[in-house]
Amino acid sequence: MKISPKDNLKPKGLKGISDQQIEYHFETHYKGYVNKLNEIWEKLPAVDRSKANQNYSDYRSLKVEESFNFMGVTLHELYFENLKNGLGTKPSAALMSRQERDFGSYDKWKEDFKACGIALRGWAVLVYDPNTNMLINNGLDAHNMFGLMGSIPLLVLDVYEHAYYVDYGPKRAAYLEAFIDNINWNVVDERMKNIPKK
Numbered sequence: 001m002k003i004s005p006k007d008n009l010k011p012k013g014l015k016g017i018s019d020q021q022i023e024y025h026f027e028t029h030y031k032g033y034v035n036k037l038n039e040i041w042e043k044l045p046a047v048d049r050s051k052a053n054q055n056y057s058d059y060r061s062l063k064v065e066e067s068f069n070f071m072g073v074t075l076h077e078l079y080f081e082n083l084k085n086g087l088g089t090k091p092s093a094a095l096m097s098r099q100e101r102d103f104g105s106y107d108k109w110k111e112d113f114k115a116c117g118i119a120l121r122g123w124a125v126l127v128y129d130p131n132t133n134m135l136i137n138n139g140l141d142a143h144n145m146f147g148l149m150g151s152i153p154l155l156v157l158d159v160y161e162h163a164y165y166v167d168y169g170p171k172r173a174a175y176l177e178a179f180i181d182n183i184n185w186n187v188v189d190e191r192m193k194n195i196p197k198k
């Protein structure tokens with residue numbers, strides 16, 4: 001198995017998030033996950049399964065880091081995609097009515113999403129969970145930590161320091177505002193089409 005970086009997802013000319021910030025994030029961090037995932041997948045077929053051990057083993061190390069890098073790739077691709085060319089787009093009526101149902105209103109959803117982006121160490125993700133038929137703001141401390149399995153990611157926000165320090169230093173709240181200004185709601189709407197009708 002081998003994947004290639006999706007260069008077409010790199011945003012440019014965002015409002016309040018500089019091209020330099022995006023350049024470091026995309027070229028160093030995102031592509032770093034792509035490269036390491038490929039390296040892990042190259043090593044996995046040959047690793048000795050008979051020595052698998054939960055305290056320490058080569059197999060365990062590869063599986064743990066496969067999860068970290070796989071989710072690093074997936075979340076970054078969703079993040080860059082839902083930032084690109086988003087200025088001026090608006091949440092669809094269908095999304096707003098679900099936000100209203102599950103959070104009380106669009107503004108209450110936004111307040112909760114921002115709190116999630118401040119309280120967690122890695123990501124805030126608006127997901128739809130088919131099992132409960134609910135929208136949930138899912139906070140992650142790392143790419144592979146606290147994700148709700150089975151849920152469909154609709155909107156992904158990276159809150160690692162590497163996502164905003166070039167532009168904002170430690171002012172994460174200001175970065176969250178800039179992120180919200182740049183959301184491509186058309187992309188979010190496309191992702192909503194994966195939601196099964198209930």
Ligand SMILES: [Fe+2]
Binds near residue numbers: 025029076158162163
């Ligand atoms: Fe990142």
